[in-house]
Amino acid sequence: MSDKVRIALDAMGGDHGPAVIVAGADLALKRYSETEFLFFGNSAQVAPLLDARPALKSASRLVHTDVAVRMDDKPSQALRYGRWKSSMWLAIDAVKKGDADVVVSGGNTGALMAMSKFNLKTLPGIDRPAIAALWPTLRGESVVLDLGASIGADAEHLVDLAVMGAAMARILFGLARPTVGLLNIGVEEVKGLEQVREAGAILREQNLPGLDYRGFVEGNDIGKGAVDVVVTEGFAGNIALKTAEGTARQIAEYLKSAMSRTLSAKIGYFFARSAFRRLREMMDTRKANGGVFLGLNGIVIKSHGGADAEGFAAAIELGHGVVRDELLAKITAALGRPGKPPLAAVGGVAS
């Protein structure tokens, strides 16, 4: 592995096409100069965008393909026409071949997951990969997973999620033993799903060295940062994430309307504008863009399809962080420890 962080980009993935992706890479390069990019996409569209950015161009290589996975195709369709030749496949394949350390795509999530699974394969002992993201909290950030890679989870899969999420928290937060909670509901008559209770019992029993299991958490505990890793199955996880994003946007709208209603409020806004800028940054859901596919023999980052350049840059920087901290060998030791299950590795670490 070189000293550079080598990032493969699916230049055709996302709702807004290559312009946003190239602009996002440019932003990321300005912040992390030790980055190299491998763009896969239609050179007629991508090359002019790179030509306009000489610094980025000199840090990049462009591989042409005229096949792009459509945003609304089923994974099976996308695999049929896009395998071996689409920009998405080729970007994933760059990680497989060792030409890149991580792949970032804003394309069709289902297709990206299917192609990643097909090409990179899952880690030993992992049947179903997961999507994890960093969730901004009052204490900093937490890892939340699964955000929709698969629906439903038995106790064993929840334990896998806990182990994978804890590995990600160890790497990204530099914690020796991150705290882990299972997302549950506090309504007494039901006391949560059978499998969630069972997973809790297993985690308590196993008392794993790499994570500190703290029991159940509820939806409102996520934003508090009650634990470093929040574990749930993909349906509830996806709904929690989207609901939080929606609430943040809703409150931003309230704030905007409250601050423009009266002259006095407008004056107040003027004086407090740097505070508002700070607040906007903290509430900026773009900054939290990027889901990490865990459980694969390679690191795959999914950006929101609708991300703008800033959002796409955040996804690239997340990939950069995962790779860079791996370079710093934060978990190499953990992986080599005897008796350590291979699933304790974040996707890509074992490759």
Next chain:
Amino acid sequence: MSDKVRIALDAMGGDHGPAVIVAGADLALKRYSETEFLFFGNSAQVAPLLDARPALKSASRLVHTDVAVRMDDKPSQALRYGRWKSSMWLAIDAVKKGDADVVVSGGNTGALMAMSKFNLKTLPGIDRPAIAALWPTLRGESVVLDLGASIGADAEHLVDLAVMGAAMARILFGLARPTVGLLNIGVEEVKGLEQVREAGAILREQNLPGLDYRGFVEGNDIGKGAVDVVVTEGFAGNIALKTAEGTARQIAEYLKSAMSRTLSAKIGYFFARSAFRRLREMMDTRKANGGVFLGLNGIVIKSHGGADAEGFAAAIELGHGVVRDELLAKITAALGRPGKPPLAAVGGVAS
């Protein structure tokens, strides 16, 4: 039914005891003078609180019991020692007997649901009651259900939830045909749960007169107010609600810290303080307190156990609204319509 709205209160339910509940009733009475209260609880604790509020006292009756359901008991335990005699049971029983139009309790949710089911029974065709709440949105409010009455839902139960939620929206929002969405996740490879898809097909097929089915919605659509009624099973619904509450609190913390960091921000805050007051009101999760149990032969409102007087008043006012609008006969006509399934009624309407 009298011209008054008669509200039965479990004076012992909730984390803070009778003081908060009596204070909440006092607040609600000030806003809605045509209210009568029936308090059930320990008179040694409740009577002095009423004595201190002559206006409330003259609108109230107090029934003594020294049995109170504990917050952390299992429903089966609570039923064993609390049936026939606890403040919770007696308050529910007042609705059953026709002495009250609605019951409000901040007590143990599981016990409240179990006792309500046991005493009031479910409406014909409804196996499992649901918990619904009003969710503040950018367009106003939406009904969201189920918030945790039961976990998991087959297609038929989801359709029941849609019908009950739409009835609640018709009553509370005065809409003839509220729009309804099924909460789902937008990740393409899984495209949501089988039963959610099936429920969507049934709703589209049936094309019911009392609701306008609009398809799937995602978590971020709730806050937008994309539909009047959001339907999901109880686990995901509870997590969505709690996550939104947590996010609102988190942003309120960010705001507070941003506005107190610099002198300039403090000056800005001073000028914009009425705008901030307005914002705080819009973000006040207490105002949205109160879950309505749907599908029972009687109206039961669950307040947050941790609610303060303002929060408890909101739960009482929600009950008041459901009852008052029933008095205004907004749905009597709908119920009488031939061929209308009985489950189209909100709990209590059919009683």
